[in-house]
Amino acid sequence: MRSNKRRDTKPELALRSILHRHGLRYRVDYAPLNDHRRRKADIVFTKAHVAVFVDGCFWHSCPLHGTVPKTHADYWEPKLSRNVQRDRETDAVLREAGWQVLRVWEHDLPADAAAVIEETVKRAGSR
Ligand SMILES: [Zn+2]
Incomplete structure (x- = not known):
């Protein structure tokens, strides 16, 4: 059984440790917008207004590794496409509020x- 653990996945920890080593500071599993407390990003740079999501290949239907389980496909198919739809809504809500959204795959x-994130944060900081 797969767990739907959003936080502290292995790729996310590896990414965070590189960013931290490079001197970047961020909040983890944090909702950037006060009026959207349930739309949390995995890594948030509050000053630079950059929100990073580390999307799991299964839960977010990665084009390379995303699959729909054959058993209970009628359950999974709509569930997974709702996830993707919600991701796009979150992106739109954040961008509308002036945030940059970065999504990386697990x-x-x-x-x-880390290189893309670092560059984006630094550029945002020097605006
Ligand atoms: Zn993938």
Whole structure:
């Protein structure tokens, strides 16, 4: 049975440790917007207004590894597509509020993801 644990996945921990080593400071599992407390991002740079999501390949239907389980497909299919729909809504809500949204896949190399995040945060900070 897969768990739907959102927080502290292995790729996320690897990514956070690189960012931290590079001197970046952030909040974890944090809702960027006060009036949307349930829309939490995995890594949040409050000053730079950058929200990072580390999306699991299964739960967020990654184009490379996303699959719909064959058993109970009629349960999983709508459930997984609702997840993706909610992701897009979250992106829209945050962007409308002036945030930059970065989404990385759990299959992305943490070092690559960290480089993109670092650059985005630094650019946002020097605006
Ligand atoms: Zn994937």
